[in-house]
Amino acid sequence: MVILDVAVSVPVDRLFSYLPPREGPVPAPGCRVMVPFGRRTLTGVVVARSEALADGVNQEGLKEVLRVLDQEPLFGDSWLEMARWVSRMYLTTLGETLATMLPGAKKAKDLPLAGGDEPAVAPQRLELSQEQEHAIEIISQPLSPGEESWHYLYGITGSGKTEVFLQLAERTLQAGRGVIYLVPEIALTHQLFDHISRRFGAVAAMLHSGLTPARRLGEWRRIQRGEARLVVGARSAVFAPLLQVGLIIIDEEHEGSYKAGNAPRYHARQVALWRAVQDGAACVMGSATPSVEAWHLMQTGRLKKLVLTRRLAGGALPSIRTINIRGASGLISPPLKEALLETHRQEGQSILFLNRRGFAAAFQCRSCGHHAECPRCSVPMTYHKGQNRLVCHYCGHRGHPEQVCSQCGSLDVGYTVFGTERIEEDISRELPELSVARLDTDTTRPKGYLQDVLERFARGEINVLLGTQMVAKGLNFPGVRTVGIIMADTGLNLPDFRAAERTFALIVQVAGRAGRFRDDGQVLVQTVRPEHDAISRAAAMEVEEFYRGELEVRKALLFPPFSRLIRLVLRSSRRNAAEEASEEVGRLAREAARNLPRDRGVDVLGPAPAALERIKNNWRYQIILRGEGLGELHWVCRRAVGKAGKMKQVYLEVDVDPVNLL
Template sequence: MFNRPLDSAYTYLFDGSAEEAEGRRVIATLGRQKLTGYVIECSPEPPPSLKSDITLKQIERIVDPQPVFDSELIGMARWMAKSYICSLGEALSAMIPGGKRDKELAPALPGEDEGLRQEPISLSDEQEHAVQQILSAPRGQYYLYGITGSGKTEVFLQAAEATLKEGRGIIYLVPEISLTHQVVQVIRSRFGEQSAVLHSSLTQSQRIAQWRRILSGEARLVIGARSAIFAPLPDIGLIILDEEHESSYKSGTTPRYHARQLALYRGGVHGARVVMGSATPSVEAWHHMNKGTLRRLDLTRRLSGGAVPEIRVVNVKGSDSSLGSELREGIRATLKEGKQVILFLNRRGFGYFYHCRSCGADFSCTRCSVSLTFHKSKQKLVCHHCGYQRPVPQVCPECGSLELGYSGFGTEKVAQDVEELVPSARVLRLDTDSTRKKGVLEKGIADFRQGKIDILLGTQMVAKGLNFPGVSLVGIILADSSLHLPDFRSYEKTFSLITQVAGRAGRYSPDGRVILQTLNPAHHIIRQAAGMDLEGFYRRELDSRRELGFPPFSRIIRILVRGREPGRVWEYARRIHSGVQETMEGLNLDSWEILGPSESPIPRLNNNYRVHMLILSSRLGPLQQMLPRLLSSMKKDYSLYTEVDVDPQSML
């Protein structure tokens, strides 16, 4: 099999034995290209379906001295190919270590999560009960639902320790590399050479080395981000999915798999325990807890002396400043007490909308249908989607006016406002723009934890997973930034983000405060997040989705067609729509609906026009069988690209 959207396996000649080739990567010629292929089967005779007049090519060389996948991983790849509508070769490529990245393993980030210790610690009654329930049977599906700072990680680690004593393996998934680094050091200390790390910042040779340690049985606990779910452990007893709600568990490229679904699949194959955890479960997970499909285990109190912080909602409608009066006073008072502040805004740059104040003309990306963001430090207008940049104009090209300026604000503007408010404060901004250089993020977090920084300002990278004892005040600069995105998950994402950011305050002391600035103080999401009303949020959100027929009451397949010529994109999308409609009506299924085709919320991206459609159904099986046949039967237009995304996490 090759990493190509090709359904067929290819037959090649090999002079050696099956033991030398099966389960290995090889170099072989396909057409005029030399490609890496995956040997899934060896036979002394050619397959009966092979035509007699075909001359077989030789495998050029074997890449791996030992196998890198076995029959179980091939079985999982077949399941992925069927579930996510891709080829077996594409599925195997996602599983096997490889890629072109060549970065050194980044150092561990400071900031231990939830009171992590190098040695096991005494558990609270709630933690002890959770561990006992997880270990009460050799298999099962559990959800550890606990507020931030309630000790979820220690429960995971002690369950892992018990599983190792049973002689079984563990896969420990975390959503992002920054979180991985925080836990890795503790796991290495506790489990020594029994542990292995898999993530995308390892070089290819480092990944292969870790892969071989796992295959050989030397490493029986694997920790890593999304792709660690493919670790070739022979006998898995426990799979942990920390921060289950995070969208980074969903792959953004083919195959567009979700690690949560693969965890449940592998758990079923191995008869393992699958344990998920979060302070803000996904709406789907909450629904399954209510149904009893996931067994809910609660952690209700913080263990380090902290209390759930008070959240103050402040209306900043009509304000010109990024810092309202209450937040300004809060920052001054917190610094006077010798405590630290975290300020969060999920928007980088200085101003996100640059325009002419005379005629209203704005400045959009020439390649994408989005406005350019003003970056004052660079004196550039930048597209945050494709990277296009242009100098800041001095004259309006439409009316010749000199009255040009920006609206809105990003982290760069907030940093300027903070420095003007408290000139003596040590302020650090952490976002994609400020952390491009290697080591900046790690050093910044270390400095903040050690008290060398007074105010930490940033985007999502400062919002979750990090634990700082000195933080007393968290300021959410604008809670509305994701509230009105054209995505049915926008309320869920906003609620989760506010709750997670608020959880950074007062984790070690009862005086934590959160000031939540908003343009919509009466919005139910803002009120529910401020009141920590998780039960109310999930109840209302589930009622809304039930009425609309959205997940978890259906499954979605999103089909997106993109290309340089809008006419051809629309024509091909309409052909797919007609094919789906005709085929599904022929199957006589009641529980399905197709929405679109319509412009994607971002209609043009990097000079590609984008049209999408959504297929909703309570049963995906018929769709997963029908779509590959339909798409392969259609006359190809090689100027277009078609993306098929099962259970999409974003509609943009």
């Protein structure tokens, strides 16, 4: 009798035994199956089959598999070992891990395609600079058994990192091995894949969660059969079923989108490094603004640092000027207005960046100080003038704008901290000779809008491109002379130890859009805190000085990279339930930590309300576990969570090495 061990995507850390279907072949390990699970029917994955029942399992109670979804396995033993490692590393179940890693798990959706700029990838090989050739030779050196080949290509924007990646990929393919090329955004995946397909042909495949299930499964099978050996994708492409991986590329390594927001909350960078070691492959990361953790690994020699220092298109680094707008009446300062007009007179183009969409960020009563908060989240509502609605950007709740304060009845009400919609209106009113287009998630929902705007901007039909983060990266327009950052401080007030790092990276990345093909590029950084280290260092392009200071702060506070963290978030629709559960888990964590040797200790910080205390009517409390070794953190976490048992009406999130503490 054959017994199937099936992993099901439920938060229960065990496998479930089933009988094969009465008709048809017995599914092999690696096949997906539909199984009865209580009153539900779920999709599971066969991970093993045996002739005997496990201890304590009653044959009479076994149910049959309802349907076999795959005739051929979706993965082999080495891939399953990666799934087990991810499950152990991120403290989640094997079933949940497999559901994330395998194709067809996500619902299809329409995605805007990036485009309209100069191709980031040349259709044929380009002549390399000496720095690029040196980087390729170093990365291509043969490895000794068990040797790590971890490299970081650190270079200013426009210095040719992409061409290095592609020529490394070409060498790897010629050697008969596969390549995984990760990019941080799905839209950038499409853009890059289009260019790579022209250069490499059918050997390229695309994988990301936004593809239709059928398309994703089709690409998966092509990779599995060896027909496609160069895989381009967002973070989930790190799980591509390549048999012989020779190279893993992580472009824009600093981006937070490489970290998954749902269980398993894996980081593609960590998975890539593990997989590179297992497969004897090279892992190459690249960015103009490395994460602080990556910078520290370069300083200690764990990551081999390779530097590109000059722009290959001939453009010089732009001049950067900070403008103090503390106390100013508007958000478009006179120097920025003059720069926009002068750029237009010289037939150049401008990009304006503000990391806040909408017309205004918050309603406020000037009499009593009341803020209009979302009734389901502890965040202010944002006014969208085009819709004439207050909108919560966390849960989507909508309400009518308030004309009278609901707390004190005052008519002296208004809005503070303006967003992209308000900036667009101000420019159209104050600089009518300039044509403006806005790019944010509000405007790009109509299909084809993003593509159309970028193509018109590339043709010079639009003078000013205004937007949120989607204009901060991946755009490479020859005509851009001026870049303006409307409010550089928006991220600095967040209660997160990475706030300064993110602000610094964003300014440097946005500044990189200016002057890529010319010597007169300029960046104007408007701020109310020009003295802040992240802003002053970014404006002066003092990269090494910023990282040195940031590492000193992290070391003093014992934050990564000088410690490891596990974040536990307990949420419930009942505030008391979330608070009481967090107190119990915190007590159990401290109890477990006391049993560790002093030199391998774990600090338990909290519990405390999360920075965003309520989201979608769920109250949130958090506990931070901090220690030098991940093994000790795992040990404490497992005991605290395991002993807490099933908490009624409370959901627990476990985030190993979190990148966001909000």
